Amino acid sequence: MQKNPTIYKDQQELPTIQRVISVLWPSFLVASISTFLFFAVFDPIDLGRLAGYPELTRIGGYTIGFFFFWVMTAFSCGLTCYFRKPVHPPTIK
Amino acid sequence: MSATAGKTPTPDQQVEAELYKKRQKIYPREVHGIFAKMRNLAMVALLGIFYGLPWLNWDGHQAILFDLPARKFHIFGLTLWPQDFIYLSLLLIIAALSLFLFTALAGRLWCGYACPQTVWTEIFLWIERKVEGSRQQQMKLDKQPMSARKFRIKATKHLIWLLFSLWTGFTFVGWFTPIHELWHELITFSLGPWETFWILFYGFATYGNAGWMREQVCIYMCPYARFQSAMFDHDTLLVAYDEKRGEPRGPRKKSADPRELGLGDCIDCTMCVQVCPTGIDIRDGLQYQCIGCAACIDICDEVMDKMGYPKGLVRYTTERALKGEHTHVVRPRIIVYSAILLFLFSALVYAVATRVPLELDILRDRNTLYNETDEGLIENVYTLKVVNMTDKPQTFKLSISGLKDAELIAQSDEIKAPSGEVVSVPIRIRIDPENLPSSGNDIELHLESLTQPGLETTETGRFLGPMPEL
Ligand code: SF4
Ligand code: SF4
Numbered sequence: 001m002q003k004n005p006t007i008y009k010d011q012q013e014l015p016t017i018q019r020v021i022s023v024l025w026p027s028f029l030v031a032s033i034s035t036f037l038f039f040a041v042f043d044p045i046d047l048g049r050l051a052g053y054p055e056l057t058r059i060g061g062y063t064i065g066f067f068f069f070w071v072m073t074a075f076s077c078g079l080t081c082y083f084r085k086p087v088h089p090p091t092i093k
Numbered sequence: 094m095s096a097t098a099g100k101t102p103t104p105d106q107q108v109e110a111e112l113y114k115k116r117q118k119i120y121p122r123e124v125h126g127i128f129a130k131m132r133n134l135a136m137v138a139l140l141g142i143f144y145g146l147p148w149l150n151w152d153g154h155q156a157i158l159f160d161l162p163a164r165k166f167h168i169f170g171l172t173l174w175p176q177d178f179i180y181l182s183l184l185l186i187i188a189a190l191s192l193f194l195f196t197a198l199a200g201r202l203w204c205g206y207a208c209p210q211t212v213w214t215e216i217f218l219w220i221e222r223k224v225e226g227s228r229q230q231q232m233k234l235d236k237q238p239m240s241a242r243k244f245r246i247k248a249t250k251h252l253i254w255l256l257f258s259l260w261t262g263f264t265f266v267g268w269f270t271p272i273h274e275l276w277h278e279l280i281t282f283s284l285g286p287w288e289t290f291w292i293l294f295y296g297f298a299t300y301g302n303a304g305w306m307r308e309q310v311c312i313y314m315c316p317y318a319r320f321q322s323a324m325f326d327h328d329t330l331l332v333a334y335d336e337k338r339g340e341p342r343g344p345r346k347k348s349a350d351p352r353e354l355g356l357g358d359c360i361d362c363t364m365c366v367q368v369c370p371t372g373i374d375i376r377d378g379l380q381y382q383c384i385g386c387a388a389c390i391d392i393c394d395e396v397m398d399k400m401g402y403p404k405g406l407v408r409y410t411t412e413r414a415l416k417g418e419h420t421h422v423v424r425p426r427i428i429v430y431s432a433i434l435l436f437l438f439s440a441l442v443y444a445v446a447t448r449v450p451l452e453l454d455i456l457r458d459r460n461t462l463y464n465e466t467d468e469g470l471i472e473n474v475y476t477l478k479v480v481n482m483t484d485k486p487q488t489f490k491l492s493i494s495g496l497k498d499a500e501l502i503a504q505s506d507e508i509k510a511p512s513g514e515v516v517s518v519p520i521r522i523r524i525d526p527e528n529l530p531s532s533g534n535d536i537e538l539h540l541e542s543l544t545q546p547g548l549e550t551t552e553t554g555r556f557l558g559p560m561p562e563l
Contacts, residue, residue: 018313025314040178043164058162059270059287 023081027073034073035066118235119308119372121218122228122364126391135206136215144260147267152484161269165513171445172484172513176452183441187434192317194430196324198422200331201385204318210310211384213261213303214370217254224250228367254304255296262296308371312382322381327412328421332385334365334376334407335415342376347400358402365389365407375407450482453540455554462557470500470523471558477518479540481510488543491520495537496556497528507543522556529558 044061048054056064149156151169158167166173166181173180195203204211225231225246237243266288267275278284284292302310311318325331339359345351351358359376366374368388373380375389393407411420458474466472481487489508493501502521510516522536536556542548 021313029316040175040181043175057285057287058164059285059291062161063287063290 023077027077030073031069034069120228120231121370122367124368124388124391128387128391136212144264147272159269187437190434196321200329204384205386214307217303258296258300261299262292265295266291333410339406358406364392368392451550452480453550453552454478471526472523473556475520479510480515484512486511489540492539499524532560
């Protein structure tokens with residue numbers, strides 16, 4: 001019923017900025033949820049002590065955790081993007 | 094390289110491709126009207142809540158504070174701990190489901206009136222209008238080459254935007270760390286590095302999203318905008334142009350009778366396009382870019398008024414109503430969503446109402462299983478962790494049961510626990526070995542508040558002793 005955006009046969013047609021968004025943005029969302037779930041269970045102060053950084057504050061722990069998740073999820077999104085490239089360039093008829 | 098290469102793109106693809114290539118800046122024209130008033134009202138209310146609520150105090154603490162550094166959430170009188178994670182999850186699920194229900198019923202009302210992206214864009218547009226002037230003045234200014242005047246105007250706008258964004262970042266952090274302390278740290282230049290980072294990060298996100306990205310966030314980044322079509326049906330409220338009434342469109346004199354000219358009611362003034370914050374033409378039919386802000390309704394009603402035609406050429410309606418059918422408000426989808434919501438909501442209310450804001454953990458002394466005293470009694474040593482999750486200091490009385498003639502030895506008869514604190518209490522329990530049925534027995538510890546009657550909890554611990562002689 002709703003008009004869809006044009007469906008691109010190939011992601012490569014998307015401009016760079018859109019591809020950057022499609023890597024950074026979903027990973028940001030997933031990283032936020034992961035951070036929330038992870039730190040609901042674990043206290044960053046305990047983790048810091050275990051890892052040998054007793055001076056780590058909670059806010060510091062949350063921040064590091066969030067960016068860690070973000071880098072990892074972005075990496076995964078980036079790989080997905082990369083592997084979507086066709087192995088053989090399609091022949092143009 | 095693509096499968097479509099070589100073919101001529103459809104007009105639709107051309108338009109899309111252009112959009113993707115270089116975004117045309119959209120200059121939404123200012124609107125007045127009933128929906129604009131409602132939108133402004135919602136904006137003031139929501140921004141008021143966002144910027145004001147963290148400053149409100151309740152019972153000596155910040156009324157609403159998701160205190161991340163202390164791992165405690167204060168919601169007025171209620172204090173939630175990480176142990177209460179389930180309530181928060183339940184609340185989030187309820188919020189998501191409400192959005193589903195709401196979307197099925199009323200379409201993108203959320204987008205048009207309540208979404209932070211819309212609300213902040215709206216206030217940024219307002220600032221832009223105050224500094225740069227009307228739509229025409231803004232367009233003219235952007236076409237001019239850089240001059241001292243243009244620079245001054247642009248710099249003023251960005252400065253106000255940036256200050257406002259920083260204030261937004263500060264307030265955002267103030268929802269998660271005590272805002273009064275944060276303010277004190279700010280004015281004494283003693284903000285912690287992480288707090289500073291998050292203020293800048295959120296401030297920058299606000300500036301970028303509301304100042305620069307705007308409708309592109311809705312179109313390319315918003316997950317809700319993408320999947321809301323799954324919640325739409327033919328009975329969902331939406332903003333639509335009445336094609337039957339409007340077409341064929343065309344300009345005419347006010348005095349002319351459109352029927353004589355063979356025209357519909359749309360005078361093709363393109364006002365509805367000029368006011369649209371996402372830059373679409375509502376007359377092209379339903380489009381996923383439409384955030385349902387109703388700006389085009391307001392402006393078209395104004396045009397209709399001027400022409401002396403009835404209002405509502407563009408209006409809130411449903412697909413069914415547009416086809417001349419009857420709209421069903423109650424339908425299976427709505428009933429299912431409502432039922433699930435009602436169930437979850439009752440569960441939440443019940444859980445919060447019966448929640449005991451008190452926790453007792455019994456930790457056995459790890460070094461010895463048991464001691465024998467000089468009088469021949471068996472003694473076990475424990476450390477109790479008492480968590481007072483209420484917002485008042487409490488005095489507790491501890492008692493034991495489950496084993497005959499067990500004797501409780503503690504430093505004092507009463508345990509005092511300040512609000513929101515965990516206190517450790519070492520205790521000993523002694524018992525005559527004759528009263529021990531086996532080498533491992535259950536013993537019940539009962540904690541009861543003397544300050545707040547009814548606040549009590551019971552935990553079972555293990556009491557170890559020698560193998561009973563047979
Ligand atoms: S504002 Fe109304 S009359 Fe003007 S172009 Fe749009 S639909 Fe037609
Ligand atoms: S088409 Fe109308 S309701 Fe939709 S976003 Fe544009 S102005 Fe708002």
